[in-house]
Amino acid sequence: MHVVVNAAISIDGKLSTRRREQVAISGERDFERVSELRANNDAILVGIGTVLADDPHLVVEGSYRKRRQDQGLIPTPHRIIIDSRARTPTDAEVLDDEAPTYIIVSESAPTSRQADLEVEGANVMIAGRDRVSMPAALSALADSGMSSIMVEGGGEIIFSLFEANLVDELSVYVGSMLIGGRDAPTLADGDGFIDDPTQLQLTSVKQIDDGVLLQYDVETTASTYDSID
Numbered sequence: 001m002h003v004v005v006n007a008a009i010s011i012d013g014k015l016s017t018r019r020r021e022q023v024a025i026s027g028e029r030d031f032e033r034v035s036e037l038r039a040n041n042d043a044i045l046v047g048i049g050t051v052l053a054d055d056p057h058l059v060v061e062g063s064y065r066k067r068r069q070d071q072g073l074i075p076t077p078h079r080i081i082i083d084s085r086a087r088t089p090t091d092a093e094v095l096d097d098e099a100p101t102y103i104i105v106s107e108s109a110p111t112s113r114q115a116d117l118e119v120e121g122a123n124v125m126i127a128g129r130d131r132v133s134m135p136a137a138l139s140a141l142a143d144s145g146m147s148s149i150m151v152e153g154g155g156e157i158i159f160s161l162f163e164a165n166l167v168d169e170l171s172v173y174v175g176s177m178l179i180g181g182r183d184a185p186t187l188a189d190g191d192g193f194i195d196d197p198t199q200l201q202l203t204s205v206k207q208i209d210d211g212v213l214l215q216y217d218v219e220t221t222a223s224t225y226d227s228i229d
């Protein structure tokens, strides 16, 4: 499974405000690049924190749909929500019928909530006991035929994927703004690394709109990575 993480941060590393309200950090051209990246992957993945904060739609439009259909693919990629307790609202944008949606829950998710989401057309998968296990989730998605995932955040999900050594590429758009706030979400939250921070190889630096796009390959250690084909 090829995993690319893409996110936009302020110069001080924030994904949004301390109120977790969505901030448009990217400009027009960078959002266009994000659509291209979405269209080039089998699935788009976010955490429940992003769904509750932004109510994202997570689809591609127009020429990207045509191009995918010409390649024999579904018009817009699968949508994946990491949501241990099945808290996704039943009227969430990601549950519309524009694309298949997988909600990955843990064994602690109430069966009634799972059933409510299935009624809305979601494919509910269980991976993990108290919290979603990211290696098990990606393994289950690989078993259902997906081979590439674009992760759009937020900070908790991004850190867990790096912690489990599951990320291959990282692209970060740094917008020319300062958000501040010790409680504002950052690119990678979670517990953080003490020893052994993830090493990245810088592969590209370019200006887009009035910001900078940084692209990295991730140096992965063998273990977890080899087990998910």
Ligand SMILES: NC(=O)c1ccc[n+]([C@@H]2O[C@H](COP(=O)([O-])OP(=O)(O)OC[C@H]3O[C@@H](n4cnc5c(N)ncnc54)[C@H](OP(=O)(O)O)[C@@H]3O)[C@@H](O)[C@H]2O)c1
Pocket (backbone or CB within 6 Å): 006, 007, 008, 009, 014, 015, 016, 017, 019, 020, 021, 022, 023, 025, 046, 047, 048, 049, 050, 051, 053, 054, 082, 083, 084, 085, 087, 131, 132, 133, 134, 152, 153, 154, 155, 156, 157, 158, 160, 185, 189
């Ligand atoms: N600027 C950008 O590019 C960008 C992109 C995305 C989001 N955002 C912003 O980021 C904020 C949301 O980020 P967030 O960190 O709060 O939420 P998140 O990463 O989207 O979701 C985190 C939640 O996922 C669930 N989860 C389940 N299994 C997990 C695991 N193994 N590891 C980590 N999380 C797991 C947890 O809730 P449960 O335990 O209930 O399952 C956790 O609270 C919003 O303000 C949004 O606007 C910005």
Ligand SMILES: Nc1nc(=O)c(N)c(NC[C@H](O)[C@H](O)[C@H](O)COP(=O)(O)O)[nH]1
Pocket (backbone or CB within 6 Å): 006, 007, 008, 022, 023, 024, 025, 026, 031, 034, 046, 050, 054, 055, 056, 057, 058, 059, 152, 153, 173
């Ligand atoms: N690349 C990027 N630049 C930003 O400035 C920003 N705020 C996000 N945020 C990502 C987050 O996942 C959003 O929720 C979805 O980008 C919304 O997706 P839709 O447009 O509704 O499909 N992503």
